[in-house]
Amino acid sequence: MRDVGGLPTTEGGTIATGRLLRSDNLQDLTEEDMRHLVEVVGVSDVVDLRSHVEVHIEGPAPLQVKGLATHHRHSLLREDESDFSAEDALVVPWSKKSRRAAEPRPRRDDDHWASHYLGYLADRPDSVLGALEVVAGAQGATVVHCAAGKDRTGTVVGLALSVAGVSDEDVVADYVATNERIERVVARLMARPAYGEALEGQPMDHHRPRPETMARILTVLAERHGGVAGWLRDQGWSGEQVARLRQRLRA
Secondary structure, three states, rough: OOOOOOOOOOOOOOEEOOEEEEEOOOOOOHHHHHHHHHHOOOEEEEEEOOOOHHHHOOOOOOHHHOOOOEEEEEEOOOOOOHOOOOOOHHOOOOOOOHHHOOOOOOOOOOOOHHHHHHHHHOHHHHHHHHHHHHHOOOOOOEEOOOOOOOHHHHHHHHHHHHOOOHHHHHHHHHHHHHHHHHHHHHHHOOOOOOHHHHHHOOOOOOOOHHHHHHHHHHHHHHHHOHHHHHHHOOOOOOHHHHHHHHHHHHH
């Protein structure tokens, strides 16, 4: 988990600390971890980007169970629009056994992960907007997380930082920074019931964030919508909502 505060904006300011944190799976949080997050860091809200299947297998979110933070579910997987069956719950959505994995891949905009990230925006703009609305309106710090804290989390956090005025170069650098911990993140997920089988046998390079992936997302949004703020407006956000998110994140 890390606070994105301190990143510079193109106008000479910085992103405020204690507003937006990004993280991998939170299921291993201890009582002391939770106390620190709430009482010291000031976390008031958690945006959980995991699918229904992941939550079903992993169990309830610790901070939600303890009533220590407001919990917001915003899955980025399109099949989460409908209820899953008991049989579905035995398979992680990105597993080789899942229906999604058997579907034809979308056209490659740049690489495998860039196509997935653009798929989040195409398939679940409602969840992306919902997640960013939480960040904009939280009373304290918001933790955004998924499983590894790289792909779904990276997409939502990257959009938020871009709206707040962080340069593309620094948004990409924040995304790639997850590589410093990726081996430990994967090792932890390997021990979790929802992820161990799906991760087994995958090379570590498959999980490493590549700068060209996030760069491609930002480029596509710039070309098609004039940037992230333009994409948000095209999805129905007002100028006031965009400004609220920007102001919330800036120091």
